[in-house]
Amino acid sequence: MTKRIPKTATPENISAPIVHILNYLHPVNPRIIEYFNKHIYPCNFRKGKLLLKAGEKCDHVYFILKGAIRGFVKEGGREITTWITAENEFVTSITSYDLDTPAIENMQALEDCQMLCMKFADMQELYEIEPEFNIHGRKLLQRYYRDAEGRAFIVRLTKAEYKYNYFLKMHGGLANRVPLKYIASYIGITLETLSRVRKKISLANGASKEPA
Numbered sequence: 001m002t003k004r005i006p007k008t009a010t011p012e013n014i015s016a017p018i019v020h021i022l023n024y025l026h027p028v029n030p031r032i033i034e035y036f037n038k039h040i041y042p043c044n045f046r047k048g049k050l051l052l053k054a055g056e057k058c059d060h061v062y063f064i065l066k067g068a069i070r071g072f073v074k075e076g077g078r079e080i081t082t083w084i085t086a087e088n089e090f091v092t093s094i095t096s097y098d099l100d101t102p103a104i105e106n107m108q109a110l111e112d113c114q115m116l117c118m119k120f121a122d123m124q125e126l127y128e129i130e131p132e133f134n135i136h137g138r139k140l141l142q143r144y145y146r147d148a149e150g151r152a153f154i155v156r157l158t159k160a161e162y163k164y165n166y167f168l169k170m171h172g173g174l175a176n177r178v179p180l181k182y183i184a185s186y187i188g189i190t191l192e193t194l195s196r197v198r199k200k201i202s203l204a205n206g207a208s209k210e211p212a
Contacts, residue, residue: 015040018063018116021088025139032130039122045109051091052107057100058093059120067113068174070182071105081185083151084110084171084178090140092120110178155188163187164197 015036019028043062045051052058054073062069068086072079082105085091096103097120126133150170157163167187168175175183184194 012037017065022136026135029132032133035126040116040118043115043117045113047109047112049109050106051109052093052103054104054106055102058096058103060117061090061092061120061123063090063116064088065114065116068110068177069107069113070110071107073105081182084174084182084186086174160189160193161197163189164194
């Protein structure tokens with residue numbers, strides 16, 4: 001499922017993409033960067049493969065260099081997409097890690113994905129030996145809590161057009177990358193309804209571009 005490059009093949013600056021993102025939250029000191037470079041390694045997932053299966057414990061955090069990922073749960077024979085994300089984002093099952101319990105969600109690659117991986121045990125050690133890294137952890141949790149509020153807001157909207165417009169506001173770059181069935185499931189409408197909404201928006205945008 002996963003192709004991992006041995007740590008011995010890890011380049012010295014492997015953590016650069018992660019450090020670039022974290023620096024926006026709080027400056028990353030050289031000791032943290034050095035630790036990252038020793039404990040982060042690349043991993044690739046082919047389109048359709050699972051990073052995590054419901055019922056398994058999650059012991060890694062992933063950073064997406066290239067590709068898109070979704071989380072989903074199964075209800076009978078139906079899959080319900082719970083989140084979608086792509087490049088320059090972290091993905092994991094925080095509940096599985098925090099409570100040391102099996103994950104309730106599946107995580108699936110929607111495209112061929114290039115990622116950076118770090119074991120939770122290593123990350124926990126970093127929190128302990130570099131207390132400043134807790135600032136990064138807090139700010140990331142705040143950011144993803146805001147994202148969770150956005151997802152909760154979408155499912156509470158009643159009009160399909162409002163739901164899809166809010167999705168475009170949050171994830172506009174994914175609208176033409178992710179299969180529509182997953183977007184429809186994510187925002188809580190049928191695929192047929194989503195197709196009608198997209199057609200309506202497309203026609204409206206076309207009309208607005210016509211010369212007066």
